[in-house]
Amino acid sequence: MLYREAGQFKTSYAADQAIFPLAQDRIGMAIILAVAFIAIPAVANEYWLQTIMIPFLILSLAALGLNVLTGYAGQLSLGTGGFMAVGAFAAYKFATAFPEMNIIVVFLISGLISAAVGIVFGVPSLRIKGFYLAVATLAAQFFLLWLLVKYPWFYNYDPSGVISAPPIDIFGFAIDTAVSKYMLTLIIVSVLALATKNLVRSHIGRGWMAIRDMDIAAEIIGFRPLTTKLSAFAVSSFLVGVAGAMYAFLYLGSVEAAAFDITTSFNILFMVIVGGLGSVLGSFIGAAFILTLPIFLDNFPRMLGFEISVETVTHLQFMIFGALIIFFLIVEPHGLARLWTITKEKLRAWPFPY
Amino acid sequence: MREFNETLLSVENISLSFGAVKALTNISFEIKKGEVLAIIGPNGAGKTSMLNVINGFYHPQEGVITFRGEKRRQMKPYDAARQGIARTFQNVALFKGMSTLDNIMTGRNLKMKSNILSAAFYLGPAKREEIEHRAVVEEIIDFLEIQAIRKTPVGRLPYGLQKRVELGRALAAEPDLLLLDEPMAGMNLEEKQDMSRFILDVNDQFGTTIALIEHDMGVVMDISDRVVVLDYGRKLADGTPDEVKNNQEVIEAYLGVGH
Amino acid sequence: MAFFLEVLTGGLLTGVLYSLVALGFVLIFKASGVFNFAQGAMVLFAALFFVGFIDLGVPVVLSAILTIAVMILLAYLIERLVLSHLVNQEAISLFMATIGISYFLDGFGQTIWGSDIRRLDIGLPQDAFVFGASVLGDDIFVNELDVVAAVVAGALVAVLAVFFSKTKIGRALRAVADDHQAAMSVGIPLRSIWMIVWAVAGIVGLVAGIMWGAKLGVQFSLSLVALKALPVLILGGFTSVPGAIVGGLMIGAGEKLAEVYLGPVIGGAIEDWFAYMLAMIFLLFRPQGLFGEKIIERI
Structure with a gap:
């Protein structure tokens, strides 16, 4: 069989610590990147890029952010939408106040602001756990959105409360076509995903997982709860904040605070559950799944010749989402990414599974 | 005596x-x-x-x-x-979602200093540090004779081995x-x-x-x-x-x- | 002063409705340790069926009975299809499963009954009346419906208290709440107990749904109003029935007073988040809630 580790001897710890210790995985990843960077921009039309690929990448990043907090550090959050909003509005304020500022710098600053807000709302996690913390994150969700609606300063006193992204360019290249927006999104998401993957493999990530698996033991062997938990909140909110900024600037163009309501928070939580808690790959799979499902539900009955009202489609979506969440929690609590891992393990052992 | x-x-x-x-x-x-x-x-x-x-x-x-x-x-x-001061617990308190190797690596955390940024981009110092500590952990793994379960998630290990991994995690803190x-x-x-x-x-x-x-x-x-x-x-x-x-x-x- | 009292009573009476929703949570949490996020969806679901039956021309009492039957069936299905497969899973997985249930019920209820706002008129009084004439020289207006709701809530708590302390099922429930393993070992059937609590929580949800529905109309936002029960639980503690009541009153009164007195200072509509913020700050000082016991951690 093709997927084998036999014959690939690792002669140093460095080789064994690589992200993809197996050659086959490295080749697979190279193919995915080649498709993403070369094939897709070459063949995909504007509709595909603008309504599927760009939001897919951005939501994957948001899911990845939540996954750091919930999947790796074990702190359940229902406030993801609020932190995306902080990122979006921070980017808007900076981009309009300093039009000369490089857009990537703007995104990074938005992420940092979101991280700072995340730390503030993460402080209760030092005292409270589990469901209690979930409620505290709801406070963040509702409070942040209220703040961004209530104070017109945040949207430069626009009477409609909508923020519109100014034209973007990077080093003289205008980012105004679907392809250029897609490429920019792809680059940022790839870099941040790689960085996150590195982080979760480092001593910082091990600290998060230790707190998740057994917080008392983690403290006793020397992880300081304060820094461990708050760093998870900070990194998570950073990623979510950058995702929010890109959602406003590279996907929708103009957006109001209500676009980041609690439904968004739940959708991203669903992505993480379906894709796989504690898996970088899972965040991407989950986002793809939750994003394409409504499109499928929208078109599938029509292809069969049924006419279903838009309203009913929405309700059906709710039902199917709910059922899927339950299904995944029962059948495969580790999500779709786990199915992939199992397949790989089977392939490695094939054809002699014992 | x-x-x-x-x-x-x-x-x-x-x-x-x-x-x-x-x-x-x-x-x-x-x-x-x-x-x-x-x-x-x-x-x-x-x-x-x-x-x-x-x-x-x-x-x-x-x-x-x-x-x-x-x-x-x-x-x-x-x-x-x-x-x-390091310790083990009456009811094994390992980190269930992590491998044997990672569990023992957590014992080294107090000695690991690289910051978030260098860890995120796996820059020179972070990489060196990780590999240095990995070498120490491998010595402990050899000492406790658990080489074969290095990459196994600890949740799947029998009780006796879990106790041994837990000892390894405590030892890693020297x-x-x-x-x-x-x-x-x-x-x-x-x-x-x-x-x-x-x-x-x-x-x-x-x-x-x-x-x-x-x-x-x-x-x-x-x-x-x-x-x-x-x-x-x-x-x-x-x-x-x-x-x-x-x-x-x-x-x-x-x-x-x-x- | 009279104005303050009016705001306060209005808040307390809204709080009673929060308490009603929170009560459903507490029942389920006590008996099964499941944090039921779907309680709000159950309120909406029950109200939708109830008002749906009435709109079909079914008499009110029969509608109520039919809806209770639906809620019992629902409890059975939830136990069968969801909970029984998640026994021994971590609490957080069960919690997320109830988010799934919540979504499913919201979608299912509206697929059947549509998402228009339905008026629920079963002859509950709607007028404001003057209460405690000339307390401190002024009148206080109180909504009659709120008073009815308060009375109903009080009656419901009394019934539940009797149910818990006097009946055989009630004793079994309390045993299960104290210790699952021990309860099973003396032959209490855990699964049917769980089904019963979910059914009771569904019926409590129906009562809450009728009250909220009469006030706001039966609509999707009921499901969101029910989210307010979460901070109520935090104040009251997850396992305390009196806690749910007191917590509800505190949240109800607190957010109304904040809206009226704090709103003009920092901007209106703070009712949206005040309850959550209050709960969060409260948690920082007393993580176990008002009535919860201090947690001794062991290792």
């Missing part, structure tokens, strides 16, 4: 209660540098509470603990870890004082022999001072230099295995004779 003179940790007049329940009453003893000390006693005698007090998880209402000449009353578990809470509970004879050998080897090779709680009297008498006996939160006896074995009070506590 080994002789130990230098005191590593001393516990003086410690009392601990939860509401009306008294867990420990006025307990004093010393742990000498380099020795293997066993804390024994019937169930509910306060042995685990004693360890919890030593590593700062419980805060006693009264009494003073002196570690390496430094007095302390209130201390967080994190600080105890930083000062060189502690001065190692607290073991029933390291041989639930093990068969062969596993107990292995574990006893590891404990003695750790003590011998690294000079680590060890305080352990154990129910198996045979093991206790074999491997410990000194024994402290607790009963109902009080100290009954303190001495060499032979002294303790012949102590009338201890015999009564264990056999429940006369009252």
Whole structure:
């Protein structure tokens, strides 16, 4: 069989610590990147890029952010939408106040602001756990959105409360076509995903997982709860904040605070559950799944010749989402990414599974 | 008979209660540098509470603990870890979602300094640090003979091996004082022999001072230099295995004779 | 002063409705340790069926009975299809499963009954009346419906108290709440107990749904109003029935007073988040809630 580790001897710890210790995985990843960077921009039309690929990448990043907090550090959050909003509005304020500022710098600053807000709302996690913390994150969700609606300063006193992204360019290249927006999104998401993957493999990530698996033991062997938990909140909110900024600037163009309501928070939580808690790959799979499902539900009955009202489609979506969440929690609590891992393990052992 | 003179940790007049329940009453003893000390006693005698007090998880209402000449009353578990106290737990407290290797690597965290940014981009220093510590951890893995389960998630391991991994995680911190809470509970004879050998080897090779709680009297008498006996939160006896074995009070506590 | 009292009573009476929703949570949490996020969806679901039956021309009493039957069936299905497969899973997985249930019920209820706002008129009084005439020289207006709701809530709590302390099922429930393993070992059937609590929580949800529905109309936002029960639980503690009541009153009164007195200062509509913020700050000082016991951690 093709997927084998036999014959690939690792002669140093460095080789064994690589992200993809197996050659086959490295080749697979190279193919995915080649498709993403070369094939897709070459063949995909504007509709595909603008309504599927760009939001897919951005939501994957948001899911990845939540996954750091919930999947790796074990702190359940229902406030993801609020932190995306902080990122979006921070980017808007900076981009309009300093039009000369490089857009990537703007995104990074938005992420940092979101991280700072995340730390503030993460402080209760030092005292409270589990469901209690979930409620505290709801406070963040509702409070942040209220703040961004209530104070017109945040949207430069626009009477409609909508923020519109100014034209973007990077080093003289205008980012105004679907392809250029897609490429920019792809680059940022790839870099941040790689960085996150590195982080979760480092001593910082091990600290998060230790707190998740057994917080008392983690403290006793020397992880300081304060820094461990708050760093998870900070990194998570950073990623979510950058995702929010890109959602406003590279996907929708103009957006109001209500676009980041609690439904968004739940959708991203669903992505993480379906894709796989504690898996970088899972965040991407989950986002793809939750994003394409409504499109499928929208078109599938029509292809069969049924006419279903838009309203009913929405309700059906709710039902199917709910059922899927339950299904995944029962059948495969580790999500779709786990199915992939199992397949790989089977392939490695094939054809002699014992 | 080994002789130990230098005191590593001393516990003086410690009392601990939860509401009306008294867990420990006025307990004093010393742990000498380099020795293997066993804390024994019937169930509910306060042995685990004693360890919890030593590593700062419980805060006693009264009494003073002196570690390496430094007095302390209130201390967080994190600080105890930083000062060189590591431990294992009665009910295995491994990080279930992580591999054996990663679990033992967590024991190295206090020595790892690279910041978030360099860790995120796996830059030179972060990479070097990771590999250096990996080498130390591999030595521990060799020492404990668990090479084959290096990459296995610990949740899938049998109980005896989990106990061994937990010992590895504590050793990775290179502690001065190692607290073991029933390291041989639930093990068969062969596993107990292995574990006893590891404990003695750790003590011998690294000079680590060890305080352990154990129910198996045979093991206790074999491997410990000194024994402290607790009963109902009080100290009954303190001495060499032979002294303790012949102590009338201890015999009564264990056999429940006369009252 | 009279104005203050009026705001306060209005808040307290809204709080009673929060308490009603929170009560459903507490029942389920006590008996099964499941944090039921779907309680709000159950309120909406029950109200939708109830008002749906009435709109079909079914008499009110029969509608109520039919809806109770639906809620019992629902409890059975939830136990069968969801909970029984998640026994021994971590609490957080069960919690997320109830988010799934919540979504499913919201979608299912509206697929059947549509998402228009339905008026629920079963003859509950709607007028404001003057209460405690000339307390401190002024009148206080109180909404009659709120008073009815308060009375109903009080009656419901009394019934539940009797149910818990006097009946055989009630004793079994309390045993299960104290210790699952021990309860099973003396032969209490855990699964049917769980089904019963979910059914009771569904019926409590129906009562809450009728009250809220009469006030706001039966609509999707009921499901969101029910989210307010979460901070109520935090104040009251997850396992305390009196806690749910007191917590509800505190949240109800607190957010109304904040809206009226704090709103003009920092901007209106703070009712949206005040309850959550209050709960969060409260948690920082008393993580176990008002009536919860101090947690001793063991290792």
